[in-house]
């Protein structure tokens with residue numbers, strides 16, 4: 706590898722490299738700039754975005770320098786504010802794919818269940834979680850893990866794991882209360898390649914059972930823009 710090149714985080718094929726300038730400006734090969742989501746939407750639509758961008762910039766530098774991860778979901782700042790403003794404290798939460806988010810949810814909401822496929826992340830979460838219930842499952846059992854709960858049980862279901870997000874979403878649908886929220890993170894992904902996230906995203910556009918809110922913006926501890934989608938079940 707030439708000294709001024711670094712491997713991209715998500716490579717479309719082995720051996721793909723980005724030069725440092727491109728990596729600095731774009732973050733990865735799927736966006737025009739760090740300020741654009743993978744759908745090409747610019748992450749500056751109001752004054753609040755400038756403040757979010759500053760927080761993301763310094764958070765990113767701090768994470769790189771210290772390795773410290775803030776106790777926050779890896780959703781857009783806009784989505785985090787939306788949850789804070791709308792989700793009641795007595796909410797029951799199910800999360801496909803855990804992380805620092807799990808610790809944030811358990812600090813705020815009454816009941817948190819997280820399924821995680823990566824054993825190291827699972828063990829780390831098991832050790833740090835205070836009250837959240839953490840399950841280790843892979844493949845189909847990851848997707849089916851929500852079936853242990855009754856229908857209409859959860860106020861919030863977060864689809865943010867390593868397994869097929871479209872399958873997780875559809876499996877989870879009966880378990881969300883009327884008026885409850887789905888969070889589908891990274892809903893701007895797979896624009897070029899196609900895949901389950903993109904298929905789910907297109908399906909949501911045609912489905913009238915949910916009110917859809919698109920929250921494009923900056924995220925904690927990483928300096929780039931992405932999209933988090935919130936789908937409220939209407940009936």
Ligand SMILES: C[S@@+](CC[C@H](N)C(=O)[O-])C[C@H]1O[C@@H](n2cnc3c(N)ncnc32)[C@H](O)[C@@H]1O
Nearest residue numbers: 778779780802803804805806823826865866867
């Ligand atoms: C998109 S992450 C899930 C993030 C989590 N829902 C959150 O908001 O913090 C998907 C998977 O990456 C792994 N993961 C979690 N936190 C991570 C982190 N800080 N850095 C790298 N991988 C992480 C876990 O295996 C997780 O299921």
